Structures are given as structure tokens and as C-alpha cells.
Amino acid sequence: MTTPLLLSIDQGTTSSRAMLFEKNSSTFAVAQREFTQFYPQSGWVEHDPEEIWKTTLTVCQEALATARAANRKVATIGITNQRETTLIWDRHTGKPIYNAIVWQDRRTAERCRDLQQQGHSDKVASKTGLLLDPYFSGTKIAWILDNVEGARARADKGELAFGTIDSFLMWRLTNGRVHATDATNAGRTLLFNIHTNSWDDELCALLDVPRSLLPEVHDSAANFCTTDKSVLGEELPVAGVAGDQHAASIGQVCFQPGMVKSTYGTGCFMMLNTGTEAIPSTHRLLTTIAYRLDGVTTYAIEGSIFVAGAAVQWLRDGLGIIQSAEETQSMAMSLEDNQGVYLVPAFTGLGAPHWDAEARGALFGLTRDSGPAVVTRAALEAVCYQTMDLLNAMRKDGASINTVRVDGGMVKNDWLTQYLANVLDIAIERPRQTETTALGAAYLAGLQTGMYGSLDELTANWQQEHEFTPTMDDELRKRVTAGWADAVRRTRSNY
Numbered sequence: 001m002t003t004p005l006l007l008s009i010d011q012g013t014t015s016s017r018a019m020l021f022e023k024n025s026s027t028f029a030v031a032q033r034e035f036t037q038f039y040p041q042s043g044w045v046e047h048d049p050e051e052i053w054k055t056t057l058t059v060c061q062e063a064l065a066t067a068r069a070a071n072r073k074v075a076t077i078g079i080t081n082q083r084e085t086t087l088i089w090d091r092h093t094g095k096p097i098y099n100a101i102v103w104q105d106r107r108t109a110e111r112c113r114d115l116q117q118q119g120h121s122d123k124v125a126s127k128t129g130l131l132l133d134p135y136f137s138g139t140k141i142a143w144i145l146d147n148v149e150g151a152r153a154r155a156d157k158g159e160l161a162f163g164t165i166d167s168f169l170m171w172r173l174t175n176g177r178v179h180a181t182d183a184t185n186a187g188r189t190l191l192f193n194i195h196t197n198s199w200d201d202e203l204c205a206l207l208d209v210p211r212s213l214l215p216e217v218h219d220s221a222a223n224f225c226t227t228d229k230s231v232l233g234e235e236l237p238v239a240g241v242a243g244d245q246h247a248a249s250i251g252q253v254c255f256q257p258g259m260v261k262s263t264y265g266t267g268c269f270m271m272l273n274t275g276t277e278a279i280p281s282t283h284r285l286l287t288t289i290a291y292r293l294d295g296v297t298t299y300a301i302e303g304s305i306f307v308a309g310a311a312v313q314w315l316r317d318g319l320g321i322i323q324s325a326e327e328t329q330s331m332a333m334s335l336e337d338n339q340g341v342y343l344v345p346a347f348t349g350l351g352a353p354h355w356d357a358e359a360r361g362a363l364f365g366l367t368r369d370s371g372p373a374v375v376t377r378a379a380l381e382a383v384c385y386q387t388m389d390l391l392n393a394m395r396k397d398g399a400s401i402n403t404v405r406v407d408g409g410m411v412k413n414d415w416l417t418q419y420l421a422n423v424l425d426i427a428i429e430r431p432r433q434t435e436t437t438a439l440g441a442a443y444l445a446g447l448q449t450g451m452y453g454s455l456d457e458l459t460a461n462w463q464q465e466h467e468f469t470p471t472m473d474d475e476l477r478k479r480v481t482a483g484w485a486d487a488v489r490r491t492r493s494n495y
């Protein structure tokens with residue numbers, strides 16, 4: 001008998017994807033749909049929750065149809081999702097009361113500044129590992145409650161539910177029977193104490209979020225729910241849930257302290273496993289729950305960059321200077337150097353280690369000769385320099401890092417991955433299976449349902465496809481990284 005497949009739902013910032021994996025981590029099928037990004041005001045980013053649901057349902061149905069056509073059984077579902085993105089819906093109808101406010105959205109910057117000025121930063125950091133930044137869910141929840149007519153009163157009456165996207169999908173997959181999330185997603189709300197592993201009343205009061213809104217929090221591998229037959233045509237257990245960056249760490253099998261992965265999707269997120277100890281960063285990185293298994297929390301230090309692949313999308317959809325993301329590779333390669341041009345893609349502010357919500361993007365060093373290729377190259381280079389800033393901050397925090405495992409949509413770009421090795425001056429490992437986010441969620445579900453007996457079994461599945469080693473001379477590295485540092489300095493809101 002053939003081994004059953006694992007279905008992973010990867011609800012990302014720009015697309016919803018369903019992937020079927022074999023037990024050995026190879027891909028059996030993929031279905032994917034992009035959806036609309038809404039930018040209603042400067043610094044605001046929203047998604048239509050019904051479009052998120054519809055695209056997710058469609059890709060799941062397509063993947064399940066592929067399995068059925070091949071006479072293959074699907075054992076379980078894992079869910080992974082864009083984190084922090086905030087939804088509030090009516091418990092009775094399941095209808096969201098406002099669009100999803102996306103993690104990149106900056107509308108609560110002023111509220112965060114007020115909280116900082118009132119002296120709440122240290123308390124929030126010590127309980128949540130996070131900073132008071134609009135990136136996280138807490139202030140977005142309060143914004144919806146205070147700006148949608150009647151919402152606060154309905155929340156006080158217990159009529160509304162809050163969830164990150166995983167929570168919303170489980171609600172819909174079960175026709176409203178289950179309101180749950182996992183510890184990694186809960187840990188990104190500013191309301192969850194990552195040391196006691198529970199919602200924190202003091203933080204809920206500080207951010208003005210009623211406790212009645214919040215979902216039940218489980219381990220990342222747990223019996224979350226069983227899908228309703230009327231939704232997917234069959235009852236399937238959802239047995240693994242994790243925020244996408246945490247899932248990517250699992251897919252990259254970063255189970256040992258000191259192991260690092262960096263994922264290049266819409267944003268870029270670098271995560272360093274620090275074991276069962278939560279280590280506070282002294283260089284403006286986040287302390288986060290890497291995963292929670294069997295009630296034991298493994299922690300990580302994370303560097304978060306808001307714009308990576310999003311810069312490539314801007315070249316395509318905003319400027320119209322490329323037709324497809326793939327073209328960026330040949331355009332970057334067509335130039336011998338960057339001609340002194342730097343793009344700081346602070347479209348929605350700067351994330352780690354700067355945390356400057358008011359900064360906005362800038363291009364430096366343009367001349368009359370600067371054309372599409374140099375701007376394209378600057379966008380790719382920016383992704384690498386930003387990763388370098390994160391690596392340096394991790395090193396200043398005391399980490400000893402010799403290799404970085406990379407994944408996500410952008411790392412198919414060999415030029416980018418080589419340039420990353422060049423500016424970081426370390427080896428970059430690209431795995432055979434680069435869909436590590438979806439894979440990580442599948443692994444969690446497989447662990448819970450007994451398909452895998454241990455983390456070691458997952459580790460044995462990981463295979464390197466290519467190692468990129470540095471080829472840039474020190475002098476050039478010094479020159480380009482100094483050029484970047486100067487561009488960032490001039491982009492800061494306090495410049």
C-alpha cells in the first residue's frame with residue numbers, strides 16, 4: 001500500500017497555495033492562486049478575507065482532486081500562514097467585520113509611538129519578546145474595534161472573534177465549530193506571554209483588547225480540528241499549525257540551537273534557533289517561539305525585513321520595468337557592478353534592526369545613464385544588504401553563525417543567492433525542497449498523526465541542492481556595504 005500524502009495549506013501574503021507532499025518531502029502536487037493587494041492609503045495594506053477564503057478553498061479542492069485522480073489518500077492537513085495579519089469576524093455569521101489588516105500595514109504607528117512614550121516598551125518586550133511596532137496584531141485589533149461602527153460594543157458582548165489567518169481558515173473549515181491557533185501565531189499578537197505560554201491580561205488591558213475575542217492556543221502539532229465534510233468533501237484532521245516563518249524553520253529542520261534559516265518571500269525573515277531558552281536581543285531583534293511541541297517551547301531570535309520579493313513585485317506592477325520576477329536575474333547579471341545605485345525599499349517603513357515605521361523608500365545615486373537594469377539590480381542587492389544587517393545584529397547578540405539555509409520564492413534566483421553569499425561572506429545552503437514553509441506545516445501534521453516518529457526522521461529528509469560560497473573580494477564588499485549603510489542613514493525618518 002502506498003503511504004498517504006500530507007496536505008499543506010500555505011496562506012501567504014500574495015498567494016494561497018495548497019501542496020501535497022510525500023512522506024520523504026518530495027512534492028506530489030501544487031495548486032496556487034494570487035489574490036488582490038489593497039493599498040487604501042499611504043502605509044495601509046489590506047486583503048479581502050473572502051478572497052483569502054475563496055482562493056484557499058479552490059487550491060485545496062484542486063489538490064484533493066489531484067490526489068483522488070491518482071487514487072492517493074490524504075492523511076492530514078497542516079496550515080501555515082502570513083503572520084500578524086489581523087481579522088475580526090462575527091461569531092454568529094462567520095463574516096469578517098473589516099478587511100484583513102496585513103502585517104505590513106503602518107496605520108497604528110502613532111498608537112505604538114504613544115505606548116512607547118508612555119514607557120511600556122520594556123514590559124511588552126519582556127513578556128512577548130516583541131517591540132511596540134504596528135507590524136504586530138495587537139494595535140490592529142484595537143484599530144478595528146475603534147473604527148468599525150458598533151464593533152467595540154459587539155466585542156464586549158462576546159459576539160466577535162479575532163484570529164490570525166490560520167484561525168480564520170480553521171473557523172471556515174469547520175463551519176464555525178473551532179476557534180483556535182497555535183503558540184507561534186499567538187506569540188505575534190503582543191498579547192501572548194511567551195514565557196508562561198498564555199494570553200496576558202495586563203497586555204490585553206494595555207492594548208484595549210477584550211479577552212473574549214481570543215482563540216484557544218495549542219502546541220504547533222496538535223489535534224486542532226477536523227474539517228467539515230460539506231467544505232472539502234471529506235473529514236480530514238488539521239494536526240499542524242504554525243506561522244509561515246516558524247514552519248519554514250521546521251521545514252529546514254533547524255532543530256539544533258545555532259541553526260539559522262532565512263526565507264525570501266514578500267518579506268525576508270531570518271530565524272536563529274536558541275533552544276529552550278528565550279534569549280532577549282540587545283540589538284533590536286525579536287525573541288519568538290520557534291515551535292511548541294509536547295508542551296515544550298523552543299525559542300528563536302528573529303530578524304524581520306518587510307520588503308524582499310515585494311520590491312520585485314513593485315518593479316513589475318508598480319514601475320512596469322520587468323514583465324516577470326525571473327527576468328531580474330539576467331538584468332542584474334547584465335551589469336558589471338551596481339554603478340553606485342542603492343534602493344532602500346522602506347515602502348512600509350523599516351523593520352529590524354531599525355524599526356522605523358515612518359521611513360519611506362528611496363533610490364540613491366541615479367545618473368542620466370541609470371536604466372531599468374540598475375534599478376532592478378539595486379532591488380535585489382537591497383535584499384542581501386538587509387540580510388547582512390540582520391546577521392550582524394545576531395552576531396552582536398553573541399550568535400556564532402557559519403552558514404545560513406535559505407528558502408522561499410526568491411532563492412530560485414541564482415544571482416541573488418550568490419550575491420547574498422558575497423555580502424554575508426559565509427556559505428549559503430539551498431535545499432532541494434525550497435517550499436520549506438509548506439513542508440514545515442506538513443511535517444507538524446505528520447508528527448501529530450504518527451507518520452513521523454521523531455524530529456530526527458525529519459532531519460534525515462533534508463537534502464542540499466547547492467551551496468553558494470563567497471567570491472567577492474574584501475575591498476569591494478567594504479565599498480558596497482558602506483554605500484548601503486549611507487543610503488539607509490539618509491532614508492531614516494530622523495535624518
Ligand SMILES: Nc1ncnc2c1ncn2[C@@H]1O[C@H](COP(=O)(O)OP(=O)(O)O)[C@@H](O)[C@H]1O
Binds near residue numbers: 267
Ligand atoms: N526568480 C526570482 N527572482 C526574484 N524574485 C522572485 C523570483 N521568483 C519569485 N520571486 C519573488 O518571490 C516572491 C514570491 O515568493 P513566495 O515565497 O511565494 O512569497 P509569499 O509566500 O510571501 O507570497 C514574490 O515577491 C516574487 O516577486
Ligand SMILES: O=P(O)(O)OC[C@H](O)CO
Binds near residue numbers: 082265
Ligand atoms: O508572506 P511571507 O512569506 O512574506 O511572510 C509574511 C510573514 O509571516 C509576516 O510576518
